[in-house]
Structure formats: structure tokens, C-alpha cells
Amino acid sequence: MADTLPTLLLAEHDDASLNPVTARALTAALALGAPVHVLVAGENAQAAAQAAARLDGVAEVLLADGPAYAHRLAEPVAALGVALAPAYGALVAPSTAFGKSVMPRIAALIDVMQVSDVIAVIAPDTFDRPIYAGNALQRVRATDATKVLTIRTASFAAAGEGNAAPIRAVADAAPAGGASFLGEEIAASARPDLSAARIIVSGGRALGSAENFHAIVEPLADALGAAVGASRAAVDAGYAPNDWQVGQTGKVVAPDLYVALGISGAIQHLAGMKDSKVIVAINKDEDAPIFQVADYGLVGDLFEIVPALQAEIAKAKA
């Protein structure tokens, strides 16, 4: 019976630590109703596997550790997923750059149509997902025996910790070549990860320059202990790096507090943040669409309001 088979969750991690989106995707995986195994693929990824084993609800952690999985290139990780697939009823991953790259490869090789960006599990074969940048929601029933899902993690709460699931090593799948790693530029940041942050401060085109973005958005973020985001316009203009982009094609976030500075609120941006619990917008244009989704709006010059806001926050925290 296909529906009694366990679920395999592909962990998002960097070998040394488990990305918090994994715990959120786990909540979605557990909602399928079958036992959940977590696959940690990497090189020297023991620490990430141990972190996965602590997540509540995990029945077993599968650790594929070796040079073949260094940097988690899509080809070898997909080959591993395909090798493991027959034992599973569902294969699940968070909708991260890694999950998005690997899961469709697995799905195609086992002839399954993937359900991307699941925001709700209605039944083990029925899911809600956003289309048209979140301007419509589709409820789909997956008719393939095996389900392949990517999870929009902002829509699920993180599973707790306190478990001690067993860790089992799995052997390498046949090497899948063709791609090799040349290099990586990952910005080291003391700030929380954008996709898991409790507070996000985002800047838009109105910042006017990279210098202003640095001088206005980032100090406010640091005063709040927040992650920094940006609109597409700000990224395209070079004010902020690409991986800060929030929106339909960037990161989709749902923090407790989202502060939009000088962001007009294009539908593609709203698609990435409108599920935030509390939205604050600061913009000089009182007709900006961002105010239609904001709980609290301040109309005015952000170059005056933000420093004042920072002073008030400092006072409030004192």
C-alpha cells in the first residue's frame, strides 16, 4: 500500500548546521500522516544530521555523507533521492534554491508531477498552492502514487526540538556527473536568516542609493534584531544583494513584523510578504499600494522617520 510508506524530507543545511526552514517543512511532511525520515546529504554533515535528529516527530535521519554530496549539487543529490524513492510514499523539501533545484529532477526521473510551493496540506494527496504570484490559490489533487512536494515554509510553524531519532548512514548512489563546483560567494552575516527571521526590515527604490540603504535600512534592522530584505527595484538598482529580494521570484517570508521602507508595493513584492503577522509601511506617497496591506502606515520622508523610529525603539528598550 503506497499510503503506508513513510515520507522522506530533504533537509536544508550547510553541513555544520540545519537551516530552520527544515523544521517548518517537517510540519508539512508530518501532516501527510506517515512517519517522516529526514535525508541529510552533504560532506562532513554529521552536525546537521544530529540537529535533524533532535526535531520532534522525526522517525529516522538518513545521512549521506561524502565528497559526492559536497556543495549539494543537484545531480548527485537527485540521483540519491531517486535511489531512495521506492521506499517512500512522499518526497518533500522546503522551497529553497536547493529544494527547487533538486526535487523536479527527482520527480521527472520517477515520472511524478511535482506539487510546488505547498501552503496547506488538505489531505495526503490534496494540497493548496499559490499561483499568479499568490493572487490566486489552487487546490490540487496529485494522482501519482508517489507525491513529490516542495513546501513554502513561511506557511508552516516550525516543529519543536527534544527528540533523539536514530541516524543511519546511507550509501552513495551512482555518481551523477556533468557539473562541478567552482566557487561560492556567501555573505557572512550576524543577522538572522531572511527566510526564518521573526522581524524583517526591507528597503525599496526610495532609498536612492546603496549608501543610503546601508545607512538607513541596516541600522534599523540591527536595532530590532531583524533580517534585512529588499524589493526587486532596490536589488535591480544595486542597492542590495540579490539574495535579499523578497517577492514572487525572490524569498517568500511571513515574519511577526515586516517593516517596508520606501517600498511602493508591486504585486510581485506583496506576494512575498503579505502573510506577515504585522506589516508596517513607511512611504512618502500616501497612495502607494503597500498601505493597502499595511497594519500601520507612516506617510512621510523615510530619511526623517527612520532615525526617529530608531530613537523611539531605543527608548522603548531602555
Add this chain to the structure above:
Amino acid sequence: MKILVPVKRVVDYNVKIRVKADGSGVELANIKMSMNPFDEIAVEEALRLKEAGKASEVIAVSIGPVKTDETIRTALAMGADRGIWVKTEEAGIEPLTVAKLLKAIIAAEGPSLVILGKQAIDDDCNQTGQMLAALLGWPQATFASKIVVGEGTVDVTREIDGGLQTLRLALPAVLTTDLRLNEPRYASLPNIMKAKKKPIEEKSAAELGVDVAPRLEILSTSEPSGRTGGIKLASAAELVAHLKTAGVL
């Protein structure tokens, strides 16, 4: 080397879509349609590679019902050499099926590079390129922000979570484009006229040996629960007070 660029006809980027009242889908009648923006970036990149002497021919492919040829014609007006149209009864062919159709076309055409948009802005699936690469057994690089073609290889810088990653792929390979790979050109009037004479070959899914029956059953389409605008405040102090009350500070 040949470059194949699959392009999709979608509701224009600037159109605010409406969900049909009976929940059967999204209103598509009399709506402006355009080439998926990520696919425009893919066409542009292929044309730049041809202009740089790295490619000999750029072939645009699209899959869909009547009027899909308009989207292929757009690619031809940008500068693609010829088109292939897999004509189907319905729009909205699933990515897995699209990947199978493309695989069959690739078997006949033998391109060294396939460049696709990373996702279509209608179904937002982000699957087709990866599925195609898997079915072909080719390496892939998704979310490309820089492409450098070498001898038998291509170096691709990818936008990943947290930064950039650079991969070297052996050709043939599949690439998908991200927003900042390039700025697509507008077709000039003379090129739009010239494009009318460029060939578009029609094919059917049946002759390519692919079953187009969907695997996902769409049960309903609905409006997301809307957010209503809140209140406008007069000062930063007022804002901080509200945020404290809301318990988010």
C-alpha cells in the same frame, strides 16, 4: 552549436488577474498575453551568445493551443532563427509533460544548450528546466545570473540562498535564467517584419509520442484571503506604542 529556448505564453506581467466566480480557474478571456518574462531573458541570453560567435542557431519552442505561435513570433522578432510549435488542444500543459515534449524535440534537433526561464509567472512551478535536464541525463544550472560558454563547458553563476554559486557544466546542459542575467531587448519594427517570414514548424504531442493527460487534478481556484489596510499613524512614537501593544517588539 545550436541553442534551444523554450518560451511560454502567459498572462502579461502587468495584468492583475481575477479568479472566476465559480472557482473553476482564472479569467483568461480578453486578457493581454505575453511571453513569460524569464523566457524573454532566456531568448536574450541565447541571442547574445550567437552574436558573440558562441552559437550558430537559436531555436524558439513553445507548447500550447491557438495563438501560441504569437509568442514564438515574439522570440523570432527578437532575433531567434526559427520556431517549433507543439500545438495542443489546451493551455496549461504540466511541466513534466512539457519536459517530455522538449526531450523529444531535442532528440531531433541536437542542441548543445537549452536555456529556459526559471519559472513561469502563471503557475509559478519552477520545474520544467530541472525535469528536462533529468530526463536528458544532462547537468543543470538553475537561477543563472551569469553565463560564460567555454570549450565544451559552460560556467554559470547562480543566485542561491545567501549569495552566489558558480558551477562548471559539461555541454550539453540545461540552464534556467534568473532576473538579473540580462535586460531583454525590444524587437525593432524591421525585425518584427522580418520575423513574419521566419519558419515555424508545427508538431503534435502525438507525433512526439507524449501523453499530455494531466497528473494534477485542479479541484478549485480561489481568491486568497485579502488583507485590509490598517491605520495611518502620525509619528514614530505612536508606531512604537502600537507595535508594543501588538506584542511584536
